[in-house]
Amino acid sequence: MTEYSSLEKIRLEKIEQLKAEGINPFPHRSQRTHISLQAIAALEAAEKKASPGVSPEEVTATLAGRIRAMRPMGKLTFAHIEDGDGRIQIFLRINELGQERVDFFNNKLDLGDFVQASGSMMRTRAGEPTLLVRDFSILAKAVSPLPAAKDETLEDGSVIRHAALEDSELRARQRYADLAVNPDVRKVFRTRSAIIRFLREFLDEHDFLEVETPILQPIYGGAAAKPFVTYHNQLKQNLFLRISFELYLKRLLVGNLERVYEIGRDFRNEGVSFKHNPEFTQLEFYWAYADYLKVMELTEQMIAYVATQVLGKTKFTYQGMELDFTPPWKRLELRQGLLDVTGIDIASHPTSASLLDALKKMNKTPDPKSTRGKLIDFMLSEFLEPTLIQPTFLYDYPRDISPLAKSKANDPMTVERFEGYVAGFELCNAFTELNDPLDQESRFLEMGRDYSQDDEEKHPMDEDYLRAMRYGMPPNGGFGMGVDRLVMLMTDKHNIRDILLFPHLRSEEQNS
């Protein structure tokens, strides 16, 4: 049974009073004719058209929205209502409505209620576009008061937010309330939507086919991560929530779909942090007859396209860093990058023992049981990654941490793979895809041999994937990107929770 606060009890009483007067506090329909921006635009157009000294043609409108501010002054009331796109002032006066209706507005309606108001557009003494109300009605009563937020607009137009909802947990848990009171938050999610829309648009225009592949998979693969496990009752079968789309998308290349992509949710059963949510949005594409160098070019074009469409520019600031996404991005061979920051040339250390020995002079030491590839990965994340601020493609990776990538023709221990880094973190990952079924099978076997059972780097053998590859897979380049990271960059948010509508949080029941 819901327990109501004293504030809510007062509002519940008002609902009963409305019902007693024959007024439905939750009517079925609204007669809105204008959103706030349209009404203001219509007023401005009429003012422009009017001849000097003549009052402009009357603009009538029915507006609808949530009451966000109320300033009752006895015989008149000013209020602001907010709709999806903005705020507009409405003005109620006994001259038009009579004392009884003005009192009704002041006494029976509350902040947060949805109302509609009809009348004509005017300007107040202060010049603010305002609806002079001739009729109004309630559209939906709010039982609970919104977490308060008041805006003060200064002379210079800047807005100070008073009593804003700031508790980050509450904002994430009750995103609906956060969105209702914080217009900036609505803007972040509009931007997120636009980023995804323009990613699609870019790939569609480059003849990529958007496809949907299974989220519930009998064998997981395509990435190094722990999966979530679930169970199909009737089939009596364990299923995994996918950790990547890779193996399914590449099956489609076997089927002569030459350019495919998917934007969807991946699930990884790992730690939660400011840049990790258990489910996150991933973009992957696979491109037949391309290699990782062509993918690199397409990547920088794609990001620049999205930035231009969404932000109107390819240079923008993230957490105080001025980032320039204008193609071409910097290209840096992983070996060279590591040599620059550590003085160690991985090419002169062909074994893990030798490389581990060289690493002993560094101030941070890796897990001594690591394979050579894992040692290189350690060097990358510890010493090189934090230095990569401007968009940079790091390329040519060790083979044993890249079991699905194709080796370089002249160097079997190195694969054609690149990762895009920006602002000190990884944005995307791509390679010339391994399409030799015999090589792929031996890679799977290698993983089984060199990595312990619980190692996330270990990929389970996927027999059906090998069967598909044996029918022949065209040479191709593949690409994967964490869309949430891109959204963080373009909205200048440091925490992934700020760009997920409903980030993962512990259940409220667990609290005490």
Place this chain on the structure above:
RNA sequence: GGGCGAGUAGCUCAAUGGUAGAGCAGCGGCCUUUUAAGCCGUUGGUUGAGGGUUCGAAUCCCUCCUCGCUCACCA
């Protein structure tokens, strides 16, 4: 999982061992161009939960919960 910090009214925050407070929101008044409207009055609390020390705990101690930062883990 480790370290540090935080949790007080619907919201934003005070109160450092001695009667739990302010602003906003709410409620009752006054007010015909306000805009964080203003003025007068007023309601509202298991101080995250539990235990302990003390004559007395929001405050000190212990345990737990949640959140944030950070380290570890982690494409």
